[in-house]
Amino acid sequence: MPYYKExxxxxxxxxxxxxxxxxxxxxxxxxxxxxxxxxxxxxxxxALWAVHSHIIGASHDExxxxxxQPLNTILGILLVITMHYHAVLGLQVVVEDYIHKxxxxxxxxVGQKLLYTxxxxxxxxxxxxxxx
Amino acid sequence: MSDQDIKSKRPLSPHLQVYKPQMTSVxxxxxxxxxxxxxxxxxxxxxxxxxxxxxxxxxxxxxxSLLGSFFGRGILFALSVCIFYHMFNGIRHLFWDSGKLFKxxxxxxxxxxxxxxxxxxxxxxxxxxxxxALK
Numbered sequence: 001m002p003y004y005k006e007x008x009x010x011x012x013x014x015x016x017x018x019x020x021x022x023x024x025x026x027x028x029x030x031x032x033x034x035x036x037x038x039x040x041x042x043x044x045x046x047a048l049w050a051v052h053s054h055i056i057g058a059s060h061d062e063x064x065x066x067x068x069q070p071l072n073t074i075l076g077i078l079l080v081i082t083m084h085y086h087a088v089l090g091l092q093v094v095v096e097d098y099i100h101k102x103x104x105x106x107x108x109x110v111g112q113k114l115l116y117t118x119x120x121x122x123x124x125x126x127x128x129x130x131x132x
Numbered sequence: 133m134s135d136q137d138i139k140s141k142r143p144l145s146p147h148l149q150v151y152k153p154q155m156t157s158v159x160x161x162x163x164x165x166x167x168x169x170x171x172x173x174x175x176x177x178x179x180x181x182x183x184x185x186x187x188x189x190x191x192x193x194x195x196x197s198l199l200g201s202f203f204g205r206g207i208l209f210a211l212s213v214c215i216f217y218h219m220f221n222g223i224r225h226l227f228w229d230s231g232k233l234f235k236x237x238x239x240x241x242x243x244x245x246x247x248x249x250x251x252x253x254x255x256x257x258x259x260x261x262x263x264x265a266l267k
Contacts, residue, residue, distance in 0.1 A: 034226070034229065037222050037225075037226065038226070040219070040222075041219065041222075041223070044215065044219060048215070048257065051265075052257075052260055052261060052264065052265040053265070056261060056265040057265060059189075060185070060188070060189035060192045060193065061189070063185055063192070064185060067185065076182075079178075080178060080182075083174060083175065083178065084175060087167075087170070087171035087174075087175055088171075090164075090167045090168075090171060091168065091171055094164060094167075094168060116175070119175055119178075119179050122179060122182070122183065123178050123179055123182045123183075126182035126183050126185065126186040127182055129186050130182070130185055130186055
């Protein structure tokens with residue numbers, strides 16, 4: 001045991017923790033996950049209700065007319081943001097827990113953030129264009 | 133001491149292969165599984181819906197008939213189960229976050245409530261879809 005102190009077998013060697021920064025953003029992640037969860041508790045039932053009462057069986061014109069109402073456009077955009085953000089936060093934890101190859105983990109974390117950002121922007125763009 | 137020696141001395145998490153599945157642990161992993169499923173298919177549904185409405189009546193009708201197919205309805209049914217499960221179990225998680233339901237039997241009662249709620253909500257939602265919305 002050349003350079004480890006007695007009883008310090010469980011300490012991570014310095015090189016494995018260098019470059020990762022200090023853990024300052026964990027709480028922020030946890031709180032955002034809860035905020036988006038509570039927001040979903042209102043937005044998802046609204047969407048489920050909307051599917052039944054305004055979307056199933058409706059023509060394209062009727063769907064456009066319904067989606068164009070300001071309140072529905074705004075709630076729709078909020079739903080898109082909340083769901084995409086909540087999904088990214090959740091997938092991040094899953095990747096961090098199960099993927100241990102560093103390069104693959106970084107690739108997945110960055111890749112899914114970019115994909116979900118693109119998807120959210122596409123949905124929001126569509127909702128605004130529909131309302132125009 | 134090499135890195136490998138240190139890793140082998142670290143405490144291990146439970147070996148899932150020899151662990152008896154418990155309601156709490158199975159429901160925990162299901163929360164994750166439904167979350168991953170939703171983050172793929174619910175997001176795809178939002179994307180497909182908004183973009184097809186934007187692209188006009190013809191594309192929208194194609195999208196709707198895709199969802200109405202046998203395969204589409206299967207995906208939608210799975211989605212509805214996942215939404216209700218993740219929502220109800222998410223509420224259970226929020227109770228835990230506020231320090232409640234930590235006694236094993238309370239966690240299990242809440243778990244049973246989640247499972248029953250998921251079944252009831254899914255059935256009610258599809259009953260309404262076929263008896264009111266689809267007409």
